[in-house]
Amino acid sequence: MKDQLSLLQTLSVETDSKIVMLVLDGIGGIPHPDTGLTELETAATPNLDALAAISICGMSDPVMPGITPGSAPGHLGLFGYDPLEYYIGRGVLEALGIDFELRDGDVAARGNFCTLDENGIIVDRRAGRISTGKSTALAEQLCGIDVEGVEVIVKAVKDHRIIVVFRGEGLTDKITDSDPQRVGFRPQTVERLAVDGSKMAEAANQFIEKALHVLKNHHPANGLVLRGFSQKPDLPGFSEIYKLKACAIASYPMYRGLAKVVGMDIIRTGQTVQDEIQSLVENYRKYNYFFVHYKPTDATGEDGKFERKVAMIEELDRVIPQIQALGPDVLVVTGDHSTPAVMKGHSWHSVPVMICGAFCRPDNVNSFNERACLYGGLGHLTASQIMPVAMANAMKLEKYGA
Amino acid sequence: MKDQLSLLQTLSVETDSKIVMLVLDGIGGIPHPDTGLTELETAATPNLDALAAISICGMSDPVMPGITPGSAPGHLGLFGYDPLEYYIGRGVLEALGIDFELRDGDVAARGNFCTLDENGIIVDRRAGRISTGKSTALAEQLCGIDVEGVEVIVKAVKDHRIIVVFRGEGLTDKITDSDPQRVGFRPQTVERLAVDGSKMAEAANQFIEKALHVLKNHHPANGLVLRGFSQKPDLPGFSEIYKLKACAIASYPMYRGLAKVVGMDIIRTGQTVQDEIQSLVENYRKYNYFFVHYKPTDATGEDGKFERKVAMIEELDRVIPQIQALGPDVLVVTGDHSTPAVMKGHSWHSVPVMICGAFCRPDNVNSFNERACLYGGLGHLTASQIMPVAMANAMKLEKYGA
Numbered sequence: 026m027k028d029q030l031s032l033l034q035t036l037s038v039e040t041d042s043k044i045v046m047l048v049l050d051g052i053g054g055i056p057h058p059d060t061g062l063t064e065l066e067t068a069a070t071p072n073l074d075a076l077a078a079i080s081i082c083g084m085s086d087p088v089m090p091g092i093t094p095g096s097a098p099g100h101l102g103l104f105g106y107d108p109l110e111y112y113i114g115r116g117v118l119e120a121l122g123i124d125f126e127l128r129d130g131d132v133a134a135r136g137n138f139c140t141l142d143e144n145g146i147i148v149d150r151r152a153g154r155i156s157t158g159k160s161t162a163l164a165e166q167l168c169g170i171d172v173e174g175v176e177v178i179v180k181a182v183k184d185h186r187i188i189v190v191f192r193g194e195g196l197t198d199k200i201t202d203s204d205p206q207r208v209g210f211r212p213q214t215v216e217r218l219a220v221d222g223s224k225m226a227e228a229a230n231q232f233i234e235k236a237l238h239v240l241k242n243h244h245p246a247n248g249l250v251l252r253g254f255s256q257k258p259d260l261p262g263f264s265e266i267y268k269l270k271a272c273a274i275a276s277y278p279m280y281r282g283l284a285k286v287v288g289m290d291i292i293r294t295g296q297t298v299q300d301e302i303q304s305l306v307e308n309y310r311k312y313n314y315f316f317v318h319y320k321p322t323d324a325t326g327e328d329g330k331f332e333r334k335v336a337m338i339e340e341l342d343r344v345i346p347q348i349q350a351l352g353p354d355v356l357v358v359t360g361d362h363s364t365p366a367v368m369k370g371h372s373w374h375s376v377p378v379m380i381c382g383a384f385c386r387p388d389n390v391n392s393f394n395e396r397a398c399l400y401g402g403l404g405h406l407t408a409s410q411i412m413p414v415a416m417a418n419a420m421k422l423e424k425y426g427a
Numbered sequence: 428m429k430d431q432l433s434l435l436q437t438l439s440v441e442t443d444s445k446i447v448m449l450v451l452d453g454i455g456g457i458p459h460p461d462t463g464l465t466e467l468e469t470a471a472t473p474n475l476d477a478l479a480a481i482s483i484c485g486m487s488d489p490v491m492p493g494i495t496p497g498s499a500p501g502h503l504g505l506f507g508y509d510p511l512e513y514y515i516g517r518g519v520l521e522a523l524g525i526d527f528e529l530r531d532g533d534v535a536a537r538g539n540f541c542t543l544d545e546n547g548i549i550v551d552r553r554a555g556r557i558s559t560g561k562s563t564a565l566a567e568q569l570c571g572i573d574v575e576g577v578e579v580i581v582k583a584v585k586d587h588r589i590i591v592v593f594r595g596e597g598l599t600d601k602i603t604d605s606d607p608q609r610v611g612f613r614p615q616t617v618e619r620l621a622v623d624g625s626k627m628a629e630a631a632n633q634f635i636e637k638a639l640h641v642l643k644n645h646h647p648a649n650g651l652v653l654r655g656f657s658q659k660p661d662l663p664g665f666s667e668i669y670k671l672k673a674c675a676i677a678s679y680p681m682y683r684g685l686a687k688v689v690g691m692d693i694i695r696t697g698q699t700v701q702d703e704i705q706s707l708v709e710n711y712r713k714y715n716y717f718f719v720h721y722k723p724t725d726a727t728g729e730d731g732k733f734e735r736k737v738a739m740i741e742e743l744d745r746v747i748p749q750i751q752a753l754g755p756d757v758l759v760v761t762g763d764h765s766t767p768a769v770m771k772g773h774s775w776h777s778v779p780v781m782i783c784g785a786f787c788r789p790d791n792v793n794s795f796n797e798r799a800c801l802y803g804g805l806g807h808l809t810a811s812q813i814m815p816v817a818m819a820n821a822m823k824l825e826k827y828g829a
Contacts, residue, residue: 055788063788088827090808091815092434098828108828109434115829135829253829365786371826373819374788375804395804396791405806 030266033105033413033422039268042354042419045305045315048103049341050096050280051323051364053376053395057331064322064331064366065377065394068338072345076358078391080379083403085411087362093373099361100283102408104263104316113286114198114255119188121285122278125180127257132196132225134251136179136187137204138163138240139212141248147208151185152246160187163246170235175228182278189251191228197256200226203233204250212250229254263287267314267416274304275318284316298340302347309351317348326364327371334366355382355419357411358393378403378411382418432668435507435815435824441670444756444821447707447717450505451743452498452682453725453766455778455797459733466724466733466768467779467796470740474747478760480793482781485805487813489764495775501763502685504810506665506718515688516600516657521590523687524680527582529659534598534627536653538581538589539606540565540642541614543650549610553587554648562589565641565648572637577630584680591653593630599658602628605635606652614639614652631656665689669716669818676706677720686718700742704749711753719750728766729773736768757784757821759813760795780805780813784820 054063087094088108097118098108116133127133138160140149160181167179167189175193182188199219203212215229216222229251236249263271265288273284274292281291290312294304298319305315319341325334348356359378362371377398379390388402403414416422456466489496490510499520500510518535529535540562542551562583569581569591577595584590601621605614617631618624631653638651665673667690675686676694683693692714696706703719710717723739750758761780764773779800781792790804805816818824 055786084804084806089431089815090805090812091817091819091824092438093819093824093826095826095828112828118829365788368786372786373816373824375806395788399790399802399804399806405808 029107029409029413030105030261032425033416034266036422036425037266037268037416038421038423040419040421041313042421043313043315044269044355044357044415044419045317045348045351045353046103046357046415047317047319047348048100049319049322049358049360051326051362051371052360053363053365053372053374054326054334055365055367055372055374057367063395064326064334064338066396068335068342070338070342070393072342073358073393074391076345076349076356076381077379077393077397079387080381081385081388081403082377082379082390082393082398082401084375084398084401084405085359085378085408086375086405087408089407091373093371094362095371096279096361097283099408100280103359103361103411104287105266105409105412106260106287107409111258111260113258113283115253116188117255117257117286118279118282119182119186120190121282122280123180123182123188125188125190127190128192129257130192130196132191132198132254132256134189134229135253136189136249136251138185138187138246139248139250140245145211147205147210147212147248147250149245150206150208150250152248154184155246157181157183159246160185163240163243166239167236170232170239172228172231172235174224177232185246189232191225193228195221196225196228197222198254200229200254202252202254203229204252206252212248215251258286260287263289267412267421269314270312271314271316272308272312273316273318274301275316276301277318277320280318280320289316298344302344305348306351322360323364326366327369329366329369331366355380355415357415359411375405380411380414380418385418431509431811431815432507432663434827435818436668438824438827439668439670439818440823440825442821442823443715444823445715445717446671446757446759446817446821447719447750447753447755448505448759448817449719449721449750450502451721451724451760451762453728453764453773454740454762455765455767455774455776456728456736457767457769457774457776459769465797466728466736466740468798470737470744472740472744472795474744475760475795476793478747478751478758478783479781479795479799481789482783483787483790483805484779484781484792484795484800484803486777486800486803486807487761487780487810488777488807489810491809493775495773496764497773498681498763499685501810502682505761505763505813506689507668507811507814508662508689509811513660513662515660515685517655518590519657519659519688520681520684521584521588522592523684524682525582525584525590527590527592529592530594531659532594532598534593534600534656534658536591536631537655538591538651538653540587540589540648541650541652542647547613549607549612549614549650549652551647552608552610552652554650556586557648559583559585561648562587565645568641569638572634572641574630574633576626579634587648591634593627595630597623598627598630599624600656602631602656604654604656605631606654608654614650617653660688662689665691669814669823671716672714673716673718674710674714675718675720676703677718678703679720679722682720682722691718700746704746707750708753724762725766728768729771731768731771733768757782757817759817761813777807782813782816782820787820
């Protein structure tokens, strides 16, 4: 019994106890140079701190020390899947996030409308962040593009972001991106990465060529780049492993997509954390595992807005009592990775985690931040070890061995 | 992507940022019975302590808890190679350390001149630590020994230490040592450990027999023992994995050998730490990774000289500002293993580590020793995880996954 998921599937039992996993996206930070304090250390978080005092705390490495995860590996780890073993492509994620029903064999790509200069060089990778409405109109035009032997479906995601799905026989995701991921370069020709990749690469290039023709008078959205060509992965089901009735509450599409790919039910919710809490309250009786995703901590970190991230942490802190009022048997609070405002992006730094429950064995930690949680009872663990501990605390795991 | 080195090779990018990894050999200790303080805790180390205050600190297990490493696994771990997966024999190490060009198929052994009594029993495993000059003269005599079908090359290393290289068709390193590694025993007959080991075992025994005849009137060097028969391992290249221009600065041959086996350039240097620092300064522009090895902390620990080891730590402490003055983007200070003076040898104890860089996320640790670093932000990690964290801090690793 070497594989963690197999072990958990063997040991897990169905019970009524409820687990709430609150994921504060990109919560970890590094100190502001002026104060020497991180975002969490700067924020006034009386509720998170009070929760830490009755929780077992620790630090979580999303993948392994030194590795900066994207959102998919960050969340797969939190769901208990080894992110080095299971991989989800960006295209699939985005497609699932807008409730697009990917079929087996479909190849999905994440697309950006972009701005090209007169020489075809990318000058803005986001086409001035055009509106979702504009994107939707353009996507509809691109949907009509005729590619030999392949159906191509284009859908707007948000702002300049779209997905392009290729449907047909004999497609594969073993091809390169057209997106060079920086300005000053042309969109690249898609190339096959495997012997059976020719049909797919040709379809992608044919689509892109025709799309550029359609877009040429739509400045600033006069270009298109594709990346993360991927097919739906075959992941062991979350509900089967843990014997949970699991749902996801997330205002941002990609995180709903991630939950869907492991088989969670998706709860419709609004854009604010209050909307999310209301969805949690309304659905609380129907499920016994709730993945609640809070995006603003990551978004403000990505934007390099230290004070804004602090404010978003404080906003989140204010809803903690509402979650506690539901009386979950186990409440987990952590993040999928760090997004230090100082670095304006995801980072490798470990992430505070706390697990509260009747049997959690609290430690001496009574504030929820990067330095305090270093002294917690969980020590340093890998994100994929959080689910087993949460399950144990919910009395959902039987004894291993005689 | 499950293998750490493959993952790092995929994620690593070439940049100008520079990493200095300062390895204090055998730095970890255990408390002196009179004071209750370890060597590091006893030493006055204002510079290391000031560095700890701005670093992220932790404790490193060279291989895994409880395992006492030799120098090779200790360093392979620091270079990011799993020492349980990759193995370097002692003979190969010593050969590489004296710039001996091993060919594929060569089998190298580490030899000691030793002193035998009239019954052929070893009474001094180091032949009174005879001079390198005397060793060189004896090695030249042994070089002429005729072994059937095999060329034998003997080279002095330092003091009583030599290497013996067997060159010919069909040789293997799957044989036992002749060195019993303690006094009071005779040199042992070499035996094969695999079915194809007969030719090699016979060649080794034939050589030893003839060598003893040559040496018999050279008391105290009237005997010879061989150990660590080994062939050049096929390791993935350090520079290829990390995309670094890497060099090694080490006054002691074996550590140059270790660096060479992973493909680092070897910088000529002198015997003192000041020589090493000067080599670092002189070559600082040419490379972006520097392995700097400090031997005296291990040598004094091996000799059981507690106060001397403390003095060597203090000597090292005084050069830290010279390294900092170069402004490396990332400065790592750690050891390859512990060598507690009280134990007069390598031990399994975890080793303090600190990583300093603009994005390191300092913790509350402000002194560099075994007890203080327990509370560091790195927690407990395995030595092979230090390189990924150093690479991340140098902004040399891309994000993993979408």
